[in-house]
Amino acid sequence: MAQRKVISFENIRVACRNCTLSQLCLPMGLVAEDVDRLDGIIKRSRPMHRGDHLFRGGERFRSLFVVKTGSVKTYAPSSEGGEQVLGFHLPGEIIGLDAIEKDCHACSAKVLETSAICEIPFHRLEELASSIPSLQHQMFRLLSKEIGHDAEMLLLLGKKNAEERLAAFLISMSKRLSKRGLSATDFYLSMSRHEIGNYLGLAVETVSRLFTRFQDEGLLNVDRKHVQVLDLRSLEGIAGIVQAEDHQQHSN
Amino acid sequence: MAQRKVISFENIRVACRNCTLSQLCLPMGLVAEDVDRLDGIIKRSRPMHRGDHLFRGGERFRSLFVVKTGSVKTYAPSSEGGEQVLGFHLPGEIIGLDAIEKDCHACSAKVLETSAICEIPFHRLEELASSIPSLQHQMFRLLSKEIGHDAEMLLLLGKKNAEERLAAFLISMSKRLSKRGLSATDFYLSMSRHEIGNYLGLAVETVSRLFTRFQDEGLLNVDRKHVQVLDLRSLEGIAGIVQAEDHQQHSN
C-alpha cells in the first residue's frame, strides 16, 4: 500500500499532465495542481490486447476506464443470443458511465486492438469531485455528453436509412480522429464490418455494399480496414449534416 | 429578491419533503435537512398546458426540469423537416440533462397534458452538490440512469422488430406508472399514435395495426388512449424480457 504512493519513473512519464489527451478527457478545465490530484488516483495497466475485456456485463462496478491509445467496443447481450454493439471508444473517451446507477455493469467492454487503458476507481473520483468543483462540473459535462451522443444515435437508428447511417458513422470517426491529431481523411477502422453493421442496425452485407457504392461514387477509397475519404462534403451531405451555417459547438 | 426567501404557504404545501415523488427524484438518499436546502433553490411554476414548451432546441441552458404531475415529450428536429421523439417523461423524471455539456438545449420539451413542473437552476444545483456529497452522488446516478436507458433504446431500435418494440414500450409505461403508485394494467397514454410510432421508429399505421393485433390476441383492451393490459407476462415475453433470470456470460 505504502509503495503505491511512491511516484515511479513510469508514472511520471504517463502522468495526466503530460498526456496529449488531457483536453479531451477528465482533466479538461482543471488547474495543474488538481490534475496532479486526479493523477494520484488513476491506475495504469499493462497494455491490453485484442479480445481482452475491461469488464463484463453483470460484474460489480468499481471503476471508470479511459482509452489512452487503441480502441474499445462496448456491447450488450440482446434477447436471443445475439449482441448489440453500443459504441466504439477512441483515445480520451470514458467507458462505464452507464454502470454508476445500478452499481453493476450492464454491458461488456472489449478492446479491439492493442490498447493502453487508464482505470479510475469511481469512489475516489467522487471524493475528489466533492472537493474540486471544476472536476465535478467536468464529470457532469462528460455524463451529459454521453446522453447527447446517445440521442444522436436514437435519431440515426429511428429515422435514417442505411446510406445515411454509414455516412454518419464515417463522419463521426473522421471528426473524432482528427480531434485526436490524426488524419480526418485517411484512417484505419479497428472494428469489423460485422461490428459496424451491428452498431448501425444493418446487416454485414448492407455495410459491404455501401462501402462499394461509396467507392464507386468517388466518395472514398476503401481497402479492407483502410479508409481514405475523398469527398468529405458529399459524405456530410448524405449523413444529413447541414453545412450552411455550421454553428460551432459540434463537440464529440 | 428578498421576497423569494419568504416561505409562503403555497411553497410549504408543495415542498420536496412532502412530495410523494421524493424517492424517485433528486431528493433520493438525502437527509431531511439537505432536502430542505434543495427545496430552497427549486422554482415552481403555474400549471402548464398541452402544447406548452419547457424549452426549445437552441435556447441557452439554465435549468433542469422535473415533471411533478402530467407528462412531457422531448424531441429533436431530424435533417429533413421531421422530428425524432427522444422520450416521454413521467412524474419524478428529470429533463434537460443532455444540455449540460453544450450549455445549450439540443432538443425541445413540450408538455402532453396539463402538468406541474419543478424548475431547478443548474448552477445553484451544482453549488449545492459540491457541499452535499449524497446529492452529488444522486446526480451522477440520475445522469447514469439516463445513459443506461438510452442504451436500452439503442438495442430496441437496432435489434427488435415492430411487435417487440411496442410490447417493450407498453411494459415500460406499465412499470414506470406502477412505480408512481398508479395501476400497472390500466392506464391512459397521453401521447398520440403518431408520437408513439415516431419514438419507436415505426409508422403510425404499424402502431395502429399492432394495437389491434394485441387486442385480438387477448393481450390487452384498447379504447383510444385507454389501455388495459390483460396478459402482462405474454407482453413481457414478446418484449424480450427474460423472467427466468439466466444471463450467463455471452462473451463473443
Next chain:
DNA sequence: AACTCTGCTTGATTTGGATCAAGCGTAATC
C-alpha cells in the same frame, strides 16, 4: 343536426434492406 377537423384504423401495394447462397482474398497454420 350537419359540417369539419384531426387522429385513428384498415386494406392494397411497394420497397429497402434482410436473408440466403456462393465465391473470393488475405492471413495464419501446417
Next chain:
DNA sequence: GATTACGCTTGATCCAAATCAAGCAGAGTT
C-alpha cells in the same frame, strides 16, 4: 507452397414494415 479459416464481397430472393389510399369515429364548431 498447400491448406484452412475467417472476413468480406457480390448476386438472387424474400419479407416486414413503409407508403399509398380510403374510410371512419369522436370532439369541437356552426
